[in-house]
Amino acid sequence: MNSVSQADTPRLTLVSSVAQPIHQPVEETIDAVRFLQAMTLSLDLDEVLETLNGFLRELVDHSGWEYRHAEYSCVFNGGIPDRHRLEYALTLNGQEMGTLKLMRGRRFSESDQMRIESLLGLAAQSLRNALRFFRASQQLERDPLTGLGNRRAFDMQGSQWLADSVRHRHPIALMVMDLDRFKGVNDTYGHPVGDQLLRAVANTLTSVTRAADLCVRMGGDEFVVLLPGTDLSAAMECAERIRQAVSRECVMIPTGETVTTSVSIGVAAHRHGMDLDQLYHQADDALYAAKRAGTNRVLAGAGNPSLQTK
Structure with a gap:
């Protein structure tokens, strides 16, 4: 990202699929004080990026944008993608700050690029602060043993x-699960082996579910998975894949x-009118029904009592 020193000039790639005449934009400027005040109103990364792109839209009238940060595993976007793209690899004092891509239907002129880079320079500190806050929030929301959400x-x-x-x-669905007879593993082999098993199960969850799903260790040997865009039937199929995959997991101990x-x-x-707590308790009730039915099985919550697998 641009800053005062030349060393921090952003790397720039311009992708244009079809040559078109460069439209010279009407000369506009952004009030720097107004911009900086707006950028410092929030530390939320999503809000900071939305504010930045609002001001960029005033300057160059882009139709869509996308921001990615590989290390932080985050992607934000807005607007409508289009054929001409301007992409910045953002850095500040040697720190990688993600990639910002701007898109629109006509090519970006050199004047457009100068305006964009000038505004990115002003945005640098606010974006870095938002990234620090984002990372701190990630750490607070991460289970240290398994790496899943908490x-x-x-x-x-x-x-x-x-x-x-x-x-x-x-649609959106939720799974609540725990390991069968896990206390016996800890009692027989010790907590380090139990921890290994929990990490193996966590790896299974992330490999079987989608990147868009939220996998969480609630505590002990209880896990939940939230599946956006998923109805009950698809959630049951996913739960069955998890059940089968976990049954194949094993941990080798020093005795062989x-x-x-x-x-x-x-x-x-x-279902209509349910909040997150009610959704959780419905899935949790189904979990205990599965335990009472003999363990190592998948059971749907109230309203679909006939849907179960083993």
Whole structure:
């Protein structure tokens, strides 16, 4: 990203699929004080990027944008993608700050690029602060043993995802699961072996589910998976894949023995009027019903009692 020193000039790639005449834009400027005040109103990365792109739109009238940060595993975007793209690899004092891509239907002129780079220079500090806040929030929402989300991540992200699903009238489903007879593993082989098994199960969850799903360790041997855009039938199929994959997991211990486990899973689909807590409890009730039915099985929550697998 641009800053005062030349060493921090952004790397720039311009992609243009079809040559078109360069339209010289009307000369415009952005009030730097107004821009900086707006950029410092929030530390939320999404809001900072939305503010930045609002001002960039005033300057160059782009139709769509995308921001990515590989290390932080985040992607934000807005507007409508188009054929001509201007891409910046953003850095500040040697620190990688992600990639910003701007898109529109006509080519970006040199004047456009100068305006963009000038505004990015002003935005540098606010973006870095937002990234630091984003990373701190990620760490607070991460389970240190498994690397999955924790209860805080479930409460915060889950509530937001559920609200988005309701607003857009998209289905959303939830799994609640725990390992069968896990206490016996800890008692027989010790907690380090139990921890290895928990990490193996966490890896199974992330490999079987989609990147768009939220996998969380709630505590102990309890895990939840929130599946946006997923109805009950598809969630049951995913839960069954998880059940089968977990049954194949094993941990080798120093004596040469292998320790295995199984998992029971309760599944619930969101229904009108339910909040996140109600959705969780419906799936949790199904989990305990699966335990009572003999463990190592998948059972749907109230409203679909006939849907179960083993």
